[in-house]
Amino acid sequence: MLPRRIPKWLMWSLLTIVLWGTWGLVSKIASTGVDAYMNQLLYTAGLAPLMVFVAVTVHREEGKLSANRNSGIFWAFLTGILGGVGNIAFFQALVKGGKASVVAPVTALFPMVTVLLALMFLKEKLGRTQWLGLALAFVAIYMLSA
Amino acid sequence: MQLWLWFSVLALVLWGISGITQKLATNRITSERSFLWFCFAMVALSAVVMLIVHLNWGLGRLVVISAIAGGALNGLGAWTSFRALESGGKASIVISLVSLYPLLTVLLAVAILGERLTGLQTMGAFTAITAAILLSVETSAQT
Numbered sequence: 512m513l514p515r516r517i518p519k520w521l522m523w524s525l526l527t528i529v530l531w532g533t534w535g536l537v538s539k540i541a542s543t544g545v546d547a548y549m550n551q552l553l554y555t556a557g558l559a560p561l562m563v564f565v566a567v568t569v570h571r572e573e574g575k576l577s578a579n580r581n582s583g584i585f586w587a588f589l590t591g592i593l594g595g596v597g598n599i600a601f602f603q604a605l606v607k608g609g610k611a612s613v614v615a616p617v618t619a620l621f622p623m624v625t626v627l628l629a630l631m632f633l634k635e636k637l638g639r640t641q642w643l644g645l646a647l648a649f650v651a652i653y654m655l656s657a
Numbered sequence: 658m659q660l661w662l663w664f665s666v667l668a669l670v671l672w673g674i675s676g677i678t679q680k681l682a683t684n685r686i687t688s689e690r691s692f693l694w695f696c697f698a699m700v701a702l703s704a705v706v707m708l709i710v711h712l713n714w715g716l717g718r719l720v721v722i723s724a725i726a727g728g729a730l731n732g733l734g735a736w737t738s739f740r741a742l743e744s745g746g747k748a749s750i751v752i753s754l755v756s757l758y759p760l761l762t763v764l765l766a767v768a769i770l771g772e773r774l775t776g777l778q779t780m781g782a783f784t785a786i787t788a789a790i791l792l793s794v795e796t797s798a799q800t
Contacts, residue, residue: 520746523737524754530734532761537723537730539770544720548710553721555703557728561736562696568689583685584694590678591698594735597671599706600664609661612766612774615759616785617665622753622792624673629748632677644753644791651788654781656662 532615538602539611547602554598613655623648679739680748688739695735734758756789 541550604614623645629635682691706712734755741751763782766772774782 518745520741520744520751521754523741523744524746524751527734527737527741527755528758528761530730530737531755531758533765534727534730534734535759535762536765536769537727539766541720541724541727544717545724546713548706549712549714549716550724550727551706552703552712553724554728554731555699557725557730558696558699558732561729561732562693565689565693565696565736569687569693579685580690583682583691586678586682587686587691587694588698590675590682590691591695592702593671593675593678594695595699595702597668597675598731600668600671604661604664604668607661607664608659609665610766610772610774611770612763612772612782613778614661614665615762615766616782617662618668618672619756619759619789620785621669621673621676622756622789624670625676625748625752626792628674628677629680633680633748635747640791644788647784647788647791651781651785652662652666654777654784656659657775657777657781 535611535615539605542605547599550602551599617655620648676752683742688743692736692739753789753792
């Protein structure tokens, strides 16, 4: 029997896992000789080539602007600020002695916050399994902090 | 509570909130434009850091390369996660699924950095990954 076609969103998600999984490793290596703030600065330098590439792509799509452009830009910018400050906290955790193999699983539990906020603000449903996931997330943090 | 854990939980909360703002952004503009403004925010934050923090510029080559590579890898990851959301994935599924990335980090850290986990921490790592899967399963079934 042939496997069903993998959805595009799943392919992108799996690629994200590989990229972010490797990021955890190189961040720990960097944290052995650089503080969290400098790490964030160099991190931003690493973003630059991709930023230029995406800027060119966006420039070509100027004609496809939606009516919600400004609010979309606001949320994207806020995502960057939250992500950046979160990065600094992540780098600090590594600099302060946290192992990559422990800090990465703890911080990867961020869906517990996302899911709760999605429930409250995006009106997405939260099922029993997700509640169990939330409970397990707290247990996991306790076990990883031991 | 150890200091590294406080910072880890802070990162968890901030990234958790950004999962929502990311979805709100991609509901209104393309993933490319969202990512561009995400990057602009990173540049703005870095500028603020340069202004208010005394930075040490005497750095080794390996750490500089690693930190820059980190930005490239995480940036590409952010971009691909935007694409996942734009390709029809629900926020609660995509964000939960991509949170499986620490499985790879744990494997790499043990294999390359020689990190060792206690029995309880190993169970905790698997519990964390299980928790992330469970957070996505129910919504997948509803879709």
